[in-house]
Amino acid sequence: MGDFFNQGWSIYISAIALLGIAFCLWLLWTQRAWLSPSMEEQESSHVWDGNITELNTNVPRWWTVMYVLLCIFALGYLIMYPGLGSYQGMLSYSAAKEVQAQQEQINARLAPTYERFREMPLEQIADDAEARAIGQRLFLNNCAQCHGSDAQGSPSFPNLTDSTWMWGGKPEDILHTITEGRRGIMTAHKGVLTPGEASDIAQYVRSLNSLAHDQSRVPSGKKLFEQTCFACHGADAKGNQLLGAPDLTSGNWLYGSSEAVIVEGILNGRDNQMPAQKNRLTEEQIRLLAGWVWGLSNNTSK
Template identity: 55%
Template sequence: MSDFVNGFWGYFISVVAVGGVVWCVWLLYTQRRWLSTKPVNGQVEDTGHVWDGDLTELNNPVPSWWTWMYLLACVFALGYLFFMPGLGEYKGSLGYSSAEEVARNQAKLAEAVRPIYARFETMTVPQIAADPGAREIGQRLFLNTCAQCHGSDAKGGPSFPNLADGDWLHGGSPEAIMQTITQGRVGVMPPWKGVIDPKTAGDIAQYVRSLSGLTADPVRVFRGKREFANYCVACHGVDGKGNQSLGAPNLTDEVWLYGSSEATIVQTILEGRQNRMPAHEDVLTPDQIKILTAWVWGLSNKPDAKPQATEKTAAR
């Protein structure tokens, strides 16, 4: 509640919160005479509304217990806003923060599960990838944390990389994978609309398709190669094999993140692409990241020991 990027919203929330309580109290005050009026001789005022022929709507006064309950609720609301964060940027006199509570709970959880990961502390990533128990833990971490984007089989989908094919945008070493999981990645293919016209983009797409051995028009490939050299080599290289330090894809390996059709490639060239792999350093502990790194690395590398058959099936 207190983490607004603009001070206006802090004041806006404060006015709404306090104004609502004040309005409730004002309403009770202005209606106090009616609230305290008791029926004379047990006769209750008739509103004149009759339903279904014999169901009369009466105007009974509100019970005093309800009035006091209403007032106590208002007092409770004001007390809550004083002690707890609820008035815009005001953090409350108790200094409570849900983010700090989450951090404390995460620290307790990390301490509780530390014994489970203790035996893997001195092991390398390939050694962990060869351990059946570690692979089971890694797979569960993957299913809980990564499968939403990369799929339960880790083979990804449109705009989400396949983690089991040995093709890497930023490198497939244990260190690179661990950095990706820990700090995240941001991949940007700049849009060339306004610089490259659709016809030229189509020629480049034909050349790119030819790099992977796909069917392409030789004449357009010739033109596209020249334009590729003008616009694309800075990131993808003269040979089209990409640059892992930039996250620029290899265009010659028959692996496509969005698709290999000319229309899709033209769309990528003209409109650009932007992908983000979120950082998990605040979600997973360092021990969990190491185990998860080993599991992902083991999908496309042969660990020191032969995986169990059931785990092979689960990783497909």
């Protein structure tokens, strides 16, 4: 628990923990009259139904001893393990370290399985039945929550089975994407373009994909596109993989092709992130994933 904002919280938590134990001992002390083994069974002054008298039986000695031992155990625990604010405990145990140690053990156990794939070219991984089986399992466990179990994505999460790539579809591009992560940022054009102008551009973008559009607004949309959008998407709208700017002529859409969605993106911009996996997965696991993903759109031997 070394992540407190300031020392005040640490002291506060420690005080509550120690006062709790002190309270238990104090409580025992206040009841000492009941605990005295010399005290014989006594009739109390509580009388029910005229002649039934409540009996006061003193607590057995083993109970008192256990109570005190438990308080001592609690103090001992707080000395050995973290529990008193930011104090690490004499054993400097931490749950995070334990998880890390378990992870290392598992990786060591799996190392021989992955050994065969360490030097294997990614194209060959995509062709190897065992590698594909492991790749798919890794995908289901680590990627499917965003990209879907069929890898076909959903709005804002790219489809990995088509041949349209924002960041490049060569095996080494995909390897880089998974290892380092990617962040696609499209600037907002709210102050730069009016909604009418954005809508003209949307007509032009739709025309590039042979989707229904208003032909009379295409020339103005094209002109605005060449002024405002070409720096990232290119004058031909085919995108730029260095920036993750998608090809707007491919017919595959990350967000959708409707005028409303395109206008919304133009005015408000986009900020989208693929999380880096290098600290979560081993190098071999990432290679198997890259090969498997590449194979989704390139492997013909499946």
